[in-house]
Amino acid sequence: MQLQLLAIQKCISDSSPYVRKCAAVALTKIFNSDLNGDQTAQLLSLLEKLLEDSSTMVLGSALSAFNEICPQNYDLIHKCYRKLCHLIAGKLTSLCSYVGSSGPVDSP
Numbered sequence: 001m002q003l004q005l006l007a008i009q010k011c012i013s014d015s016s017p018y019v020r021k022c023a024a025v026a027l028t029k030i031f032n033s034d035l036n037g038d039q040t041a042q043l044l045s046l047l048e049k050l051l052e053d054s055s056t057m058v059l060g061s062a063l064s065a066f067n068e069i070c071p072q073n074y075d076l077i078h079k080c081y082r083k084l085c086h087l088i089a090g091k092l093t094s095l096c097s098y099v100g101s102s103g104p105v106d107s108p
Contacts, residue, residue, distance in 0.1 A: 004030055005042055012046060017055035024050050024061035028068045043069060044076065051080050056087055 008030070011023035027050075031043055047069060050062035063077075063084075070076060077084070 001030065001034065001039060005039065005046070008046060012049050017053075017057045020050065020053060020055065020058045021061045024058060024065045027065045031065075031069045040069075044073070048076055048079075051077060056091070059084065059087065 004026070008023045008026050011019050011026070014020055014023075024047075027043055027047055030039065034040070034043075047062060047065055050058060051066065053059055053062065066073075066077060
């Protein structure tokens with residue numbers, strides 16, 4: 001288990017957002033296989049690093065991992081809550097702009 005956690009720790013600091021996203025997915029898999037809960041503290045510290053990421057791809061997977069590992073631990077997302085709200089609002093704005101600019105659709 002320690003070797004897997006070291007690998008995830010290395011992946012979290014990778015330059016590729018896809019690798020960091022996969023690290024978030026791996027956190028949930030390790031959490032599900034850790035029957036004793038011995039690694040929970042270390043998993044939470046790794047998850048906290050992922051929640052501070054600037055990539056929306058990584059944040060989506062990190063929030064999914066948060067929801068599975070510790071859905072009631074609001075202290076963990078407290079630091080990045082405003083950033084998450086800002087990113088969600090930005091994505092919704094760009095989606096509304098895209099849908100609004102597509103114009104009416106002709107039906108056959």
